[in-house]
Amino acid sequence: MAEVMKLHYTVSGDDFTRAGETSSKVKKTLNQLGFRPEVVRKVAISMYEAEINMVIHANGGTIDVDISPEEIIIVMQDTGPGIPDIEKAMQEGYSTADHNVRELGFGAGMGLPNMKRYSDDMQIDTEVGKGTCVKLVIKAKE
Amino acid sequence: MKLSTVKELLDGTVLTGGELLEQEVDSAFGSDLMSDVLAFVENRVLLLTGLVNPQVVRTAEMMDISAIVFVRGKCPDENVVELAKSKGMVIITTEDTLYVASGKLYSNGLTGSAKEG
Ligand SMILES: Nc1ncnc2c1ncn2[C@@H]1O[C@H](COP(=O)(O)OP(=O)(O)OP(=O)(O)O)[C@@H](O)[C@H]1O
Numbered sequence: 522m523a524e525v526m527k528l529h530y531t532v533s534g535d536d537f538t539r540a541g542e543t544s545s546k547v548k549k550t551l552n553q554l555g556f557r558p559e560v561v562r563k564v565a566i567s568m569y570e571a572e573i574n575m576v577i578h579a580n581g582g583t584i585d586v587d588i589s590p591e592e593i594i595i596v597m598q599d600t601g602p603g604i605p606d607i608e609k610a611m612q613e614g615y616s617t618a619d620h621n622v623r624e625l626g627f628g629a630g631m632g633l634p635n636m637k638r639y640s641d642d643m644q645i646d647t648e649v650g651k652g653t654c655v656k657l658v659i660k661a662k663e
Numbered sequence: 664m665k666l667s668t669v670k671e672l673l674d675g676t677v678l679t680g681g682e683l684l685e686q687e688v689d690s691a692f693g694s695d696l697m698s699d700v701l702a703f704v705e706n707r708v709l710l711l712t713g714l715v716n717p718q719v720v721r722t723a724e725m726m727d728i729s730a731i732v733f734v735r736g737k738c739p740d741e742n743v744v745e746l747a748k749s750k751g752m753v754i755i756t757t758e759d760t761l762y763v764a765s766g767k768l769y770s771n772g773l774t775g776s777a778k779e780g
């Protein structure tokens with residue numbers, strides 16, 4: 522794999538049962554490309570958390586994944602409500618998820634801290650009323 | 664612990680992966696919150712949960728969890744079982760509650776898995 526492999530996906534916002542399909546595809550691709558299990562795990566967990574957020578908080582969006590031997594860069598863009606107070610949102614336990622989301626097993630306010638933990642770099646650009654862009658970088662080299 | 668032992672101890676029914684019961688698990692995690700599974704599970708575990716939606720299988724897939732026990736007699740939809748089957752997972756259901764099922768497995772030597780507080 523000499524150059525960067527670029528993948529592009531659209532995530533539907535109205536079907537929660539399909540949330541995570543993109544992360545599943547990317548995980549499979551990384552395994553096939555022979556990335557180390559620790560690297561694949563970091564990508565899978567952080568990307569899945571972000572994909573679920575995109576579906577439950579922002580009605581879906583697009584995902585771009587750039588894969589190179591050095592690093593995996595995931596850019597997730599939505600046109601949802603945005604995050605008014607990002608510091609607050611980053612705290613463990615803070616969640617605006619409603620009852621329906623909790624019934625499905627999510628909404629504990631653990632996602633963003635977990636994404637930070639499993640990625641090597643995380644940047645969030647968000648504007649209330651416009652949307653949110655989450656960029657995750659996972660280093661593939663030891 | 665072998666998955667066949669898990670099935671026996673919980674008087675469980677295997678919904679998929681019956682050919683994989685010789686596999687071993689060395690710890691387990693029980694929760695109805697997938698958020699916590701994602702945040703606390705550190706290694707390949709047996710997952711016990713009372714939640715039966717497709718996201719349970721997806722969460723397990725992301726965490727490299729290859730066996731799930733659905734407690735309290737919860738039966739997942741056919742599509743959930745199919746999804747698990749396509750991922751090569753084992754699904755067992757039991758009438759036991761999460762507490763009772765966990766107690767049976769723990770007292771027979773299957774310990775917990777969670778990150779250090
Ligand atoms: N893409 C997004 N668009 C709008 N708001 C978001 C987005 N992602 C996160 N948020 C806000 O940040 C809060 C915290 O997110 P986080 O992922 O940590 O927790 P959660 O999704 O509510 O629960 P969990 O991730 O544990 O299931 C959310 O409740 C929501 O208010």
Ligand SMILES: [Mg+2]
Pocket residue numbers: 570573574628631632633
């Ligand atoms: Mg979340």
